[in-house]
Amino acid sequence: MDSHEAKRLPPPPPVVPPNLVPELEPTKKTTLLPMARRGFGSNGERIHLLTNHFRVNFNNAKGHFFQYSVTITNENGSPMEAKGIYRKILEKVQETYRGHLRSKYFAYDGDKTLFTTGALPKNTMEFEVVLENTPSSRNNTGSSSRNETNDADRKRLRRPNRSKKFKVEINYAAKIPMQALANAIQGMKTDNLQDATRVLDVILRQNSARKGCLLVRQSFFHNDPPNILPIGEGVFVARGFHTSFKTTQRGLSLNIDTSATMIVKPGPVVDFLLANQNVKDPKDLDWNKAKRALKNLRVKVIPSNREYKITGLSEERCKDQVFIHNLKNEKGEVYGVETTVYKYFTEFRHVELKYSGDCPCINVGHKPARPTYIPIEHCELVSLQRYTKSLSSSQKACLAETSRQRPPQRMASLTTALEKSNYSADPVLQETGVSIGSNFIQVGGRVLPAPRLRVGNGVEIQPRKGPTVAMWVVVNFSAQCDTNRLVSELIRSGKMKGIEVEDPYKVVFKEEPRFRDAPANIRVEKMFEQMKSELKEKKPLFILCILAEKKNSPVYGPWKRKNLIEHGIVTQCIVPPKDLKDQYITNVLLKINAKLGGLNSMLAMERSQAMRVTQVPTFIAGMDVSHGSPGTDVPSIAAVVGSRKWPLISKYRACVRTQSPKREMIDNLFNRVTNENGEVVDEGIFRELLEDFYFSSGKREPENIIIFRDGVSDSQFNQVLNIELDQMKKACKFVRDNWNPRFTVIIAQKNQHTKFFQANSNDNVPPGTIVDRRICHPHNNDFYLCAHAGMIGTTRPTHYHVLYDEIRFSADHLQELVHSLSYVYQRSTTAMSVVAPICYAHSAAAQMRTAMKFEDMSFSETASIHDGITRSGEPPVPSMPKLNSAVASSMFFC
Template identity: 70%
Template sequence: MDSIEALPPPPPVIPPSVVPEMEPVKKKTILPMARRSCGTKGQKIPLLTNHFSVGFNKASGHFFHYSVAITYEDGRPVEAKGIGRKILDRVQETYKSELGSKYFAYDGEKTLFTVGALPSNKLDFSVVLEEAVSSRNNTGNASPEETNDGDKKRSRRPNQSKKFLVEISYAAKIPMQAIPSAIQGKETENLQDAIRVLDIILRQSAARQGCLLVRQSFFHNDAANFVAIGGGVIGCRGYHSSFRTTQGGLSLNIDTSTTMIVQPGDVLEFLLANQNQKNPASLDWNKAKRTLKSLRVSVAPSNREYKITGLSEQLCKHQLFTRNLKKDNGEVEEIETTVLQYFHDRRIDLRYSGDMPCINVGKPKRPTYIPIELCKLVPLQRYTRSLTNLQRASLVEKSRQKPPERMTSLTTGLKNSNYGADPVLQESGVTIGSDFTQVEGRILPAPKLKVGNGEDFFPRNGRWNFNNKKLVEPTTVTKWAVVNFSARCDTRGLIRDLMRCGQMKGINVEPPFKDVFDENPEFRRAPATIRVEKMFELIQSKLPGKPLFLLCILAERKNSDVYGPWKKKNLSDLGIVTQCIAPTRVNDQYLTNVLLKINAKLGGLNSMLAMERSPAMPKVTQVPTIIVGMDVSHGSPGQSDVPSIAAVVSSRAWPLISRYRACVRTQSRKVEMIDNLFKLVDGKDEGIFKELLVDFYASSGQRKPEHIIIFRDGVSESQFNQVLNIELDQMMQACKFLDDKWDPKFTVVIAQKNHHTKFFQTRGPDNVSPGTIIDSKICHPHNNDFYLCAHAGMIGTTRPTHYHVLYDEIGFSTDDLQELVHSLSYVYQRSTTAISVVAPICYAHLAAAQMGTVMKFEEMSEVSSSHGGITTPGAVPVPPMPKLNDTVASSMFFC
């Protein structure tokens, strides 16, 4: 039984060989491997998928690629987003004959495509768009809706015409023959370019219908698709549409998609909802200014649109501006007036704007003020700030669709998109079918698990429980205490029930230290770091020594300020294992879930695969094998100063593949590739991978891994080559640096959750069964990929994980590798269900998230590139990750 005291001492370093200085060898670029074969194991089952067949009825031809340059009349480039489509639409309307009566697909920026060539390789056009005038003088102006009295000419011209020059010049041509090749399942040199053109045609088609475009997702202004999620934010349901190359040919993948938009309509109503206020007097106008910036409003009575640049410094009734007043003798006099008075003079009734700032739609030094109640937020404006936990939970709940509901929605979406009527798609000869594609799936049997007392059992429907069962390797919870941060909780009853429940599961939960450490009420409203420090002062004053485990009770379930500083103090400073809870309804199921986490963190195992103690998979259990999970976590939208966090976890104590440790580091913001897997500092490797290899060696009987299986999360297909030639190369270097005669074999698998392929039963309303695998028909024509629904989808529609096998030196058979991936969905120690993606990736995600909360409370003044932070010339240094205390570094602290 492993307690904290029984954890092994820091492991010895793998004896390195002497590495002579060598000439740099030019490495050959590694490319993703091809599929060897399809799997055969499991019960075959017919399924439907949301891919729709694509036809092509054109013998030959080319897509012509043109560059677009749009400038103002004086030659200045037009940089405003969104206006390009209006200008190109006007070109299409005005110059039909000059364009050879051709329609084009425009990407909204600098590129357009036509089917066949335009009449000339270079075409110049000028078009005029009507724009609302904003009459100004140097000291500002009340509203673009009304002009100054002294400017009668302008008041008779409420619209101002703007002239734009458009230059369209030939760039390249793409043979359309790539499309029938794709339909036949063949890849050609121009295939990706041709598919890009088809995707741009879809975007153009949606833009013509007035949709909000978010990459390849399209959102209509239809209230039936809106769900309020709180804070003035609305979840807007739309559709994702993109062309995919598959073994069965080219298909159109359509799925429902959701984005967040700002609540359209009255600006004041939005601000009250956004700040959760009922009284306008309670609004925080500084926060309102940040929230409204760059949003678009339509202004009464003309309904012209403007972009918000800020708010006035004074209230509407006090905000002065200078206006021109024409006297009876024809002279013009400058007078100062308030914005409120200006509108009263024009008999525009303002009921409440006087006591609020005005909205500014001009420039900071040349403001144009509009009273807030004349402004309405226009529809379909994206909300790009990070959601609160409550908003996120509400969005998930309200955007769920059961499989039959989703299928109906997709059929309706395809019909309403009316792609058959799109002129460019018609010219290209592409047709889209209306039926879901049928594929063959296989249901893999659940792996056999081991629990306590040597008992074996098979999970049913991807689930199991510990009723009347004991954990396979229970630990002892000793020298522990309970800490309560002002939560209302029956702590004595909780301790009693935890000990009773632990005994039922085989965990020996000894009585804790006598006192529960309740937070002093006078510190309840103090900063979080102070609350944590005061709590530890209290603990140290009453305990004879350092506890091995602390159970921490928090008052808030998701938004506790204490959580980050508490974890940092325990994991980094003191080396104490800790479990935080925020109990609302305590029962045996809740306590069992808490005990599963505690047992894993203290070195125990809850359940394990039977194959870990058998020769069932010789390439893993008979040859020393380390299994690695990798993920990179990025800051939320709007957090420009938050570094990215790379987390790598690895299995330990081979032949186990259920026990892991983690190594977490910071790296440059928004960088997806992990850049310090191998990192030489003063001739020593201080990278992540060496740390994990040393731990494996120490915990696995002084054996070096001969097989290294890597699972990587969070990368797109365009980054596969970087994973192979940057990350894999670093890991190979780390191995060679430790021992230049050591030559382990690698297998690299990518896991993608962020895709749009779904599967449906051909009969019945239920989700596909756990263990459903698909590796034919709609998979990649050549690459080695498959879809796996390992878990039981209880709500909504199951999202399969898309696995890509990029590299396999180990030489797994297709069935063996798929069985390993499926089995690794059953070793997640926090739950008694199969999970949707392999456990090592989930653990990497958890480790990154937990250390991310710790990072929020790091002192920026402590930033130093000499402690693992990264500095590039002219860049803000990346703060280093706090080092885990040696006592907990090899534990599953993230569990």
């Protein structure tokens, strides 16, 4: 029975009138904390490793860090707008008033907080400082309220900068005992450790800021040409380094790793735009795209050398954009003259403009009512500015190539970074009594053997179960492809791999040329009309869709939506290469087989009693939340996948919902509502997946539930335990009050910066390498696992944190389970870097985001046209349409 045929797990709860619904939330609730480590693993072959952690020593345990709040204002007391010079102002304070400050060094975060070792003379101190050559905040072109003569304009060009006075107020906020660092180095539990390590992180960031680096959270990037490389379309990758202090079983360490961020091409604005849009003449630029690409970037205006932030572009081209230029007559009376920006610069300022006349102007005005226009050829993008837009597929490929480093290269670059940082000479770090070692810390690891896979005859990767690919068709959206050869290769390769691929009902439905330039949704609609016309009442069970563009095809999203939501048809989209190799065909078959319900491979333990998860009914879930691009305000998408057909741990179903933008905690795991019939029901994600497990597993309720959660930081662990786990337990209680399955909650962190190396070896660590000693958390239950083989760059381990474990796994059994789940990803014939349920959750969220096209809407737009479940005080979120019942339980996300 499919899960959509049943309303809930039996036995159902009694129907209760809405006003008599029992309150599930307890009046008093104990706050859950991450569990302590119960033991260490011992399985596997021992291996000696180095890690990119460096020992931290400390000799000032009796002192205190003092925290102060900082307020910086202009001379007249008005608030400061340009935070870019905050550090310069504080350095000037320290330089000018060193005696008044008892020669204390500041550790300043660049905003509102500074720290000192020991106290300042007073709890409140006020200073005035003057910065020379401060960029003027006055406008650089005419506006409706300007009162300047031609002589004044020319004078300003000769004297672009001026001195400026600032007021600085420093107020005592708190003190942090340095004993916290001493305790951490000795491996002892301690309060205030997070605050103390934050001070050290601020010191390192300040060290990099003084060297002129771009700071991005805990990473820094030098303006160093060898480490700034083009990746296409006017975008460069800046290679830098990440630093952070970590508390480990062996004390405090400094973690240093390579890092990368995208920056825009510095120099003339028009050069960046030409490269970004891949055109050769400014006349061919799309100015709507240009406006989005330029917004909030900083430009230096030539020849004044002043810096401004771009707020937009003028509505008209430079020759036509008018403003009121204020002048004085001989009597000193002000009068306004309407002129164009082009005429003002060429006739009033006598500045030559070569091509700006036919281009919009750069607007750097702070207020919409007071635009400040500058001709585009007088604007240059300043260096080290982040590019936060989505990358194209070619840019991503180039980024991967330029960022890749073999283990010896990475170790050498980290050693060089530590030497160049010269932390031993930093006066603030010296004053704290902290010193940093120069050698990679040695750790012991273990290499777990790969789990046994059941794959056909065991000689080559073959599907264990292969459905027949029948009643299928091929559609081609204007791609240049030999479809007859592609179909014959799929049939031939399928026979060899154990998948029966019948001849397609229709070889190919080819897009009519007249629709190729139509909007994507129209192209999809016309394709379905064509199929319906020829197939009549017959509905294909599977469609192979050939696209012309890789990754960013405009047709992909509407096509997926049409099939998954409206028609319930399994579909596989491909962009076949010119040279059809067997490996490519095999990869396509793996996806098709998994989507149609087959198994490409399975662990030997899935049909045995080898593990606890196969001894008693066990439900395994993977959870992830996908957010919109930086700077957008589109809904976040929560995806949860759940295992089905126990004792298999290879098959999953997905449930996807929308929620408020940038919200990481999943809202709809449990959602108790009253339906149209007056019944109280749970419409949450977790109930839906539990139902599917129950009916697909012979009507068995899971006794154990294992949750793998992706995408959360250390600071959010308590929220996972006290918000998400609480919702899942409520969902179980709602199904049956006396049902108490045992939960285990594990966090997987892929984007972390610990790496492992084999001493005196050019190779990566072997697949299956696990580390749970020396550099792991001193008390909590965590471990690092390199399940996959790093073939090209340095292997990145996944950091697993066991937050909660009612099942009470031993360390070896839990590590073996995590390792095994890295091998059941149906799109791959080898291990993945993270467990398969998390890979599936990530894929489901990404695919549904593309299908729904949320990236094209702002949050306010979607809120006005959809209803959705939201948190208190938040605008409504557009609901995610339900998958068609024909594909709801399929692995459509493979």
